[in-house]
Amino acid sequence: MTIWEPPAPPTGVPRYLALADAIGADIAAGRLRPGERLPPQRELARRLGVTVATVGRAYQVAVRRGLLTGEVGRGTFVAPAPSRPAAPGAALLDLATVHPPGHGAVHRAVAPVLHRIAADPLAVSGEDADAVRHRIAGARWLAYGDWRPDPAHVEVTAGGQHGLAAALATLAQPRHVVVTTELTNPGLLAAARLLRVELATVPSDEWGPRPDAVDRICARRRVAALHLHPTLHNPTVVTMPARRRQEIAAVAAAHDLPVIEEDPFGALLPDRPPPVAALHPRTVLLGGITKTLAPGLRIGYRYAPPSLAAPLSAAARALAWAPAPLVAEVATQLVLGGAAVPLAAARAAELAARAALARDLLGDRVYAPGPAPFAWIRLDGDGGQVAERARRRGLAVAGTAEFAARRSAPAGLRVSLSADDASVRTALHALARLLGG
Template sequence: MTIWEPAGLAGSGPRYLALADAIGADIAAGRLGPGDRLPPQRDLARRLGVTVATVGRAYQVAARRGLLTGEVGRGTFVAPAPAPAPAGAAPVLDVAAVHPPGHGPVHRAVAPILHRLAADPHAVGAEDADAVRHRIAGARWMAHAGWRPEPDHVEVTAGGQHGLAAALAAFAPPRHVVVTTELTNPGLLAAARLLRVELATVPSDAAGPRPDALDRLCARRRVAALHLHPTLHNPTGLTVPAERRRELAAVATARDLVVIEEDPFGALLPDRPPPVAAWHARTVHLSGLTKTLAPGLRIGYRHAPPSLAEPLRAAARALAWAPAPLVAEVATQLVLGGHAHQLAAARAAELTGRAALARELLGDRVAAPGPAPFAWVRLDRDAEAVTALARRRGVAVAGTDEFAARRGAQAGLRVSLSADDRTVRTALRALARLLPA
């Protein structure tokens, strides 16, 4: 038996998922090797101070991920390293990741910018001069529905995840919680685990997070911040209407909360309602180009009032110091030249067509069709089992566990619509055969 246990199960979300993630991390790092036997569930539960059921479920999740195998009467072992795929084997259709393809029209728009920059050795690097233009570009990218952020209140980040992690680091003090939805952005879960931030959840209805539930939670717990993803929510695709945004802003104002508002897909929906930042001053509004245009454009924009700026700036510098100047300059030229919004509009039209196909093939189980780069497929059974079955049939999708901030969250699959057209269509048809009518 391997004498193994993780360094800790810090962070938020279900503890069984944290343990399953720790198993995967130690396998990837070589601390657990193929054939190593894991401790019996009861022994590990006692050492970690969790229930046997928590360890058992973690082992099950790790097994479904292909990390562990079990032998009756012998125990649980690290699975053998996967054998190379046989020649001619059909590749897995990956509709789990939602990154845009990052080629075609985006490459054609970026190429002349890079050529111009290459011809001018002084085009990048004058930080003081560049910073003003970058902030103007960020303000223009984020503006919508009458909301016009001041460029002086905008900062450029090394992508949306950088901005999100900095906001958590700045505004989640010990013994306080950050509130989010029961299904939420996996980036939030990862950052909360790393920074040892405790998450609490509020239920949602058809319009989004419930303000009454948020207010009751604030009365019971020490809430530091509210995390929202109100436009094309990841993973459900829901867009929260304006009235609900105003109601949430009212609770945040009454309870003196910082709001961390993510908007990574907002440019795909230019007629979206105003952001919560339009009604609640203490809002950190996060956007960027990465999830809309191309993964290589890892640039984010953060808007916040002056009262929040310094702790955000200090946290951002500690985490990544600053974004890459070259990428920031490319992003600025795309936005100020009008290309970024044009590319987003073309991508939204393509995604709307794919969402309609998902609805046609998978029916009413597809939630909130629209220009999101994914479709959320509601399930009435264990998402882990369906995800594993889909993988065996050659389709990789993301299941509830990747998004659950609490146990018992709605079961479902997030199916990416961002891959090439043939992959998306083939994967949707395979899932239609897999799921019961």
């Protein structure tokens, strides 16, 4: 049995999560080695001055992260290195999910907001004044540089996917196509399948979708809308520079083409160029705080020109009616109270450090400019095969097929950097060993 004791946990973090994070950190640092037995829960609880339940929950979290294994009658052990084949049903190190963990600093910021709401029974009422406040918060969150959307043209949605599905339902037309990139947001693929919207693709270069390709497809096909993800593109992490955005906007304007612009990660990149919505008036801009701050805050913000506002609102209500008033109020207080931007900045700094580690471990094959919640690994072969090899070794990653809007899409893997720090480090080391042979 290992004589192991974690460092004192940081303040404001639940003890069980701090303990699980410490286990992951010490595994990544080599202080805990595969196969080593951890102290019994009761003994470690006594040494740390916590309850047995706290240690039990920490061990459970570590097991779900693929860091530990439990054997009835024998104890708890450090899991085998991911380079070995994973046992059927074993927990996976998750580098596929891109949601932030949703605890720590965000919990500390949300707690006083919930206390204030609990003390005010009218805080989540359905009065129009509350809806106006939510739209003002949305306009503030979407604003960037000199571009300030009118709150009257902003609607709160039940997350980004809700807004995206409503935009597709509104703009797609029979026998028309919606144009996107060859690799695109899987949420778009899912919504298009559900709504029976045909997608057509254009190739991309190092700066995003090529304007000449967009122009050509508009000349030969009936195009209902152009879908863009110009900032920290999912999955390739490309951020379109200002000039490319201007070129794309000019093509869209020449064809009188509506644009659906997704921007779920924009707040992570404070020096990003202005959105396409600031350049082309027929743009529906979709943002939100879910993928920046916490998955439980499922709130999106949709900006649209007045000519599209009514049909977009009708589609949104048909799909999900409206976001939960309580969650919308929490998001509003975080944004208007000034807490949301510092939380996003702290998250960006954390992700930038992980992107640097990914570049160090994976070399030239990885594109991880930071501070994105994921990195993109370019592959010469089949991304699906590599993803399956990783899964057999206990590592979950997202292969090409999850993002491909056409069969010949470039091969690669999207590697999430969004879990807790210890899990990301452990998984990146495992991935480096896998790709190294």
